[in-house]
Amino acid sequence: xxxxxxxxxxxxxxxxxxxxxxxxxxxxxxxxxxxxxxxxxxxxxxxxxxxxxxxxxxxxxxxxxxxxxxxxxxxxxxxxxxxxxxxxxxxxxxxxxxxxxxxxxxxxxxxxxxxxxxxxxxxxxxxxxxxxxxxxxxxxxxxxxxxxxxxxxxxxxxxxxxxxxxxxxxxxxxxxxxxxxxxxxxxxxxxxxxxxxxxxxxxxxxxxxxxxxxxxxxxxxxxxxxxx
Numbered sequence: 001x002x003x004x005x006x007x008x009x010x011x012x013x014x015x016x017x018x019x020x021x022x023x024x025x026x027x028x029x030x031x032x033x034x035x036x037x038x039x040x041x042x043x044x045x046x047x048x049x050x051x052x053x054x055x056x057x058x059x060x061x062x063x064x065x066x067x068x069x070x071x072x073x074x075x076x077x078x079x080x081x082x083x084x085x086x087x088x089x090x091x092x093x094x095x096x097x098x099x100x101x102x103x104x105x106x107x108x109x110x111x112x113x114x115x116x117x118x119x120x121x122x123x124x125x126x127x128x129x130x131x132x133x134x135x136x137x138x139x140x141x142x143x144x145x146x147x148x149x150x151x152x153x154x155x156x157x158x159x160x161x162x163x164x165x166x167x168x169x170x171x172x173x174x175x176x177x178x179x180x181x182x183x184x185x186x187x188x189x190x191x192x193x194x195x196x197x198x199x200x201x202x203x204x205x206x207x208x209x210x211x212x213x214x215x216x217x218x219x220x221x222x223x224x225x226x227x228x
Contacts, residue, residue, distance in 0.1 A: 004102050004103055005084075005098070005101040005102060005103065005104050005105055005106050006104070006105040006106070006126075007105075007106055007107075007108075007119075007123035007124070007125035007126065008030065008105070008106070008107040008108070008125055008126050008127075008128050009107065009108045009109070009110070009116070009120055009125045009126075009127055009128065010023050010026060010027055010107065010108075010109045010127075010128050010129050011023055011109075011110075011129050012088065012109050012110025012111055012112075012116065013088060013110065013111050013112045014110060014112060018129070020053065021053065021055045023109060023129070024053070024055055024056055024059060024087070024109070025055070025059075026128060026129065027085055027087070027107060027109055027128075028059045028060075028085070030085070030107050030128060031063070031083055031085045031107070034083040034105050034107075035083075035105075036081055036082060036083035036104055036105065037080070037081030037103075037104070038079050038080060038081035038082035038083075038104055039064060039079075039082050039083075040063055040064075040082070040083045040085075041063065041064050041065075041066055041082050041083070041084045041085070041100055042060050042063045042064070042065045042066070042084075042085050042087065043065075043066050043067065043084055043085070043086045043087070043089065043093060043096060043097040043100065044065060044066075044067050044086075044087050044088065044089070044093065045067060045068070045069075045088065045089060045090050045092075045093050045111075045113070046067050046069060046070075047065055047067050047069075047070050049067075049087070049088070050065060056087070063085075066096070066100070067093065067096075068092050068093055068096050080102050080103035080104065081102075081103050081104045082100050082101055082102075082104040082105075083101075083104055083105045084097050084100050084101040084104065084105065084106045084107070085106075085107050085109075086106065086107070086108045086109070087109050087111075088109060088110070088111025088112070088113070089108065089110075089111060089113075089114070089116075090111070090113045090114045091114045091201035091202075091205070092201070094108065094114075094116070094119060094201070095200070095201060107128065108120075108125070114201075115187065115191070117191065118190075118191040118194035118195050118204075119194075121191075121195050122194060122195045140188070141184055141188065141189075141192055142182060142184075144177065144180060144182050145177060145182050145184050145189075146192070148173045148174070148176070148177040148182075149189065149192055149193060149196070150196065151169075151173055152169065152170045152173050152174070152193075152207065153193060153196060153198060155169045155170075156169060156170070157193070157198040157203065158198070159203075160198060160200050160202055160203030160206060161198070161203055161206055161207055162203075162206075167210075167220070167222065167223075167228070168222050168228050170207060170210060171210055171214070171220045171228045172228065174207075174210060174211050174214050175214055178214055178215065183215065186208050186211055186212050186215075187208075189207070189208060189211055190204045190205065190207070190208040191204075193207055193208075
C-alpha cells in the first residue's frame with residue numbers, strides 16, 4: 001500500500017546532539033510554509049503536552065492541536081489535504097496523524113515512548129535536518145525468520161492477525177520458528193512486520209506479544225479455548 005501523504009521527519013528526544021527547541025522551531029517553520037489545501041494541524045499524545053516547553057506552548061497557540069483523547073476537536077480537520085505536525089507521538093497518535101494527513105503532508109518528531117524508525121523506513125520520510133536516517137534497519141533478519149513473518153503477514157496481516165485462523169496460523173509459525181532456533185529481537189520482529197506487512201501498530205504489537213509469550217513458554221488458545 002502506498003502512503004497517501006508526503007512524509008518528513010526531524011530528530012527526536014532520543015538525540016542528545018540537538019536542542020529540542022531548535023528542532024521545534026524548524027518544525028513550525030515547516031508547518032507554516034508547507035503547501036496545503038486543508039488545515040495546518042498539530043497532533044500530540046495529549047493536549048496538555050503543549051505546556052511541556054514554553055516555546056512549544058507559544059508556537060502551537062496559532063494552530064489547531066489534536067490528540068487521540070480529544071477527537072471532538074477534529075471537526076473539519078478530518079478532510080483531506082492537511083499539513084500535519086506530529087510532535088513526540090506514540091503509535092496511537094501517529095496513526096491519527098496519518099489519517100489527518102491523507103492527501104497532504106506529515107512531519108514527525110519522534111518522542112521517547114515508541115520507536116518511529118519503522119515509519120521512517122516505511123514511508124521513506126525525508127529528513128528536514130542534516131542527520132542520517134535511523135541505521136537500525138528492521139529488514140535485517142535471517143531468511144528463515146523473514147519467510148515465517150512473510151507467511152504470517154500474507155495470511156492475515158490485513159486483519160491485524162485476528163481474522164479467521166489468523167491467530168492460530170501466527171502462533172504456529174512463530175512456535176516453529178523458535179523451535180528451529182531462530183529467536184530475533186522482539187522489537188526487530190515488530191519493526192519488520194510494520195515495514196513489510198500490517199500497517200497497524202496494534203497488529204504488529206499483538207504479534208510481538210504472542211512471540212514474547214512463546215519465548216516465555218506461555219500457552220495460547222483459539223477463540224473456542226482449544227490449545228493452539
